[in-house]
Amino acid sequence: MGVHEVENYFKEREVKKDIIFLGESSATVPLAAKALGVEEARIAKTLAFNGKDESLVIVARGTAKIDNSKYKAVFGTKAKMMSFDETFEKTGHPVGGVCPFGLPKDIAIYLDESLKEYESVYPAAGGNHTAVEITISELENLTGGKWIDVCK
Structure with a gap:
């Protein structure tokens, strides 16, 4: 699980992205x-929340760090990260390999x-020994992610 879903995610979208092992x-x-x-700021960390x-x-x-007041203003609740087990169960990716690709709908x-x-x-690519270089535009287009401002 994890890396294979990411590979399939790119393949289904006909996107040529080489996963870095x-x-x-x-x-x-x-x-x-x-x-x-690379510098730490260029790592795109993916944080899983309930x-x-x-x-x-x-x-x-x-x-970046989550700003609790900004998070609450956007989501209407306090930031509560998923537990280790819950992260894998809900995202299909292990902690350390969570990424915005190949997630359940x-x-x-x-x-x-x-x-x-x-x-x-x-960002990671579904495993804790993987990554993929991606432009911000590609990230937005591939994930359909909504832009928010919740970090300090």
């Missing part, structure tokens, strides 16, 4: 940045404004 863990922003040789009425993921710049995808600082970023 890393020889070391990319499960955290610092590890991913080191493995890819919203008020939906399960959702937020993709944000690697160095009932997971809402949001893109934080913090990503717009870069032309391209590196």
Whole structure:
């Protein structure tokens, strides 16, 4: 599970994206940045939350932090991240490999404004040793994610 869904996601959309398979863990922003040789801010971390009425993921710049008051203003509830087990169960991706590709249809995808600082970023690709380089425009078009501002 995970990487295969991402590969299929790209294939179904006729998008040529090469998944980067890393020889070391990319499960955290610092590890991913080191493995890819890029600055931490260019890692697109995908955070999984239980919203008020939906399960959702937020993709944000690697160095961004969720601002609880902004989150509550957008979603009407306090930010509550999914547990380790719940993340895999609801997203199909393991913690450290969660990404906005190949998710179940009932997971809402949001893109934080913090990503717009870069032309391209590196989200995970369904596994904790994977990544894919993607432009912000491609990320928006491929995921259908809604732009929000919930980070500081």
